Amino acid sequence: MQLFEKEPTPKGRGLIRRRFAITYARKYSCVSYLLIKGGNQMKKIIFIMILMLSFLPCSYAENKINILTTTSDLKSIAEFIGGDKVKVDSLAKGCQDPHFIEAKPSFMLKAKNADLFIRVGLELEIGYEELIIDGSRNSKIRIGKPGHLDASEGVNLLEVPTTTKVDRSMGDVHPMGNPHYWLDPLNAKIIASNITERLCEISPQNEGYFRQNLAEFNKKIDARMIMWQEKLKSFKGGKIAIYHRSWPYFANRFGLIVGCELEPKPGIPPSPGHLKEVVDTIKQQNIKVILMEVFYDEKPAQFVAEQTGAKLVIVPNSVGGTKEAQDYFSLIDTIVDKLVQGFRS
Numbered sequence: 532m533q534l535f536e537k538e539p540t541p542k543g544r545g546l547i548r549r550r551f552a553i554t555y556a557r558k559y560s561c562v563s564y565l566l567i568k569g570g571n572q573m574k575k576i577i578f579i580m581i582l583m584l585s586f587l588p589c590s591y592a593e594n595k596i597n598i599l600t601t602t603s604d605l606k607s608i609a610e611f612i613g614g615d616k617v618k619v620d621s622l623a624k625g626c627q628d629p630h631f632i633e634a635k636p637s638f639m640l641k642a643k644n645a646d647l648f649i650r651v652g653l654e655l656e657i658g659y660e661e662l663i664i665d666g667s668r669n670s671k672i673r674i675g676k677p678g679h680l681d682a683s684e685g686v687n688l689l690e691v692p693t694t695t696k697v698d699r700s701m702g703d704v705h706p707m708g709n710p711h712y713w714l715d716p717l718n719a720k721i722i723a724s725n726i727t728e729r730l731c732e733i734s735p736q737n738e739g740y741f742r743q744n745l746a747e748f749n750k751k752i753d754a755r756m757i758m759w760q761e762k763l764k765s766f767k768g769g770k771i772a773i774y775h776r777s778w779p780y781f782a783n784r785f786g787l788i789v790g791c792e793l794e795p796k797p798g799i800p801p802s803p804g805h806l807k808e809v810v811d812t813i814k815q816q817n818i819k820v821i822l823m824e825v826f827y828d829e830k831p832a833q834f835v836a837e838q839t840g841a842k843l844v845i846v847p848n849s850v851g852g853t854k855e856a857q858d859y860f861s862l863i864d865t866i867v868d869k870l871v872q873g874f875r876s
């Protein structure tokens with residue numbers, strides 16, 4: 532399978548290397564000093580050194596598979612599986628709402644050089660994916676091509692509409708079902724498996740390496756699952772209020788029940804009338820915790836917390852959402868620990 536269609540032309544490589552050489556010369560003032568003070572021999576040595584340095588990053592990067600993911604969670608998992616054979620970048624940062632990412636020109640440039648584009652799917656990226664892929668003019672990452680992967684393949688999806696008519700009325704951002712499946716650690720194993728299969732297709736010579744990393748990933752998830760379940764064991768069957776419907780997969784896995792949501796529909800900010808209903812529900816159902824992502828407006832949730840006495844727990848829902856959530860494992864660690872603290876306080 533030919534996935535790497537275009538190598539840079541010799542002229543293009545020359546330009547890139549020259550740019551590196553200039554960057555190094557500017558960056559290291561001591562080099563400039565020596566160039567001025569040194570003799571011809573010194574100048575030659577330094578020039579050769581700069582040239583050597585300029586070659587290193589290019590050849591280093593060229594050998595790797597360039598992966599562009601839409602979210603930081605997919606990036607984290609792709610990095611684990613791909614290891615030193617891949618270079619991964621993410622469009623969304625962990626502190627951003629992944630439903631609403633701006634299709635910046637810089638994202639199109641990133642997509643231009645991607646060998647593999649990985650998305651969450653279920654229309655999570657509907658507002659920006661097409662614009663970025665079209666703008667990149669990179670045909671190998673188009674939907675349906677081997678360079679495009681929908682990570683939701685094989686996931687047991689929740690809240691999929693039962694009618695064939697998709698309803699986007701009032702701005703509902705979950706018209707194809709709930710896309711936040713990465714928050715169930717067992718779904719992370721499915722994502723990891725999907726990424727592994729695709730990397731093996733793209734780079735069959737590294738199949739053994741990718742499969743070994745997948746085995747390690749699964750082992751690590753299984754070990755952590757025991758710990759996460761143990762921590763949340765006492766709160767099994769407990770009800771939580773949530774801001775956005777990011778949490779049903781997580782709640783299902785750990786035996787928690789979602790009692791109500793602050794958003795009247797996914798993607799629609801809470802109205803005063805709806806918040807009043809939420810306050811009543813929390814009181815009636817004796818809900819102790821309101822779980823909210825880091826990027827939403829805290830005011831409505833604080834209002835509900837004050838009115839009900841429920842504890843507002845703000846957590847990242849993606850890797851990088853807070854400084855503790857450095858990778859997929861520490862993301863779930865953070866959510867579990869903060870939730871436990873919330874239930875206990």
Ligand SMILES: [Zn+2]
Nearest residue numbers: 704776777797
């Ligand atoms: Zn959502």
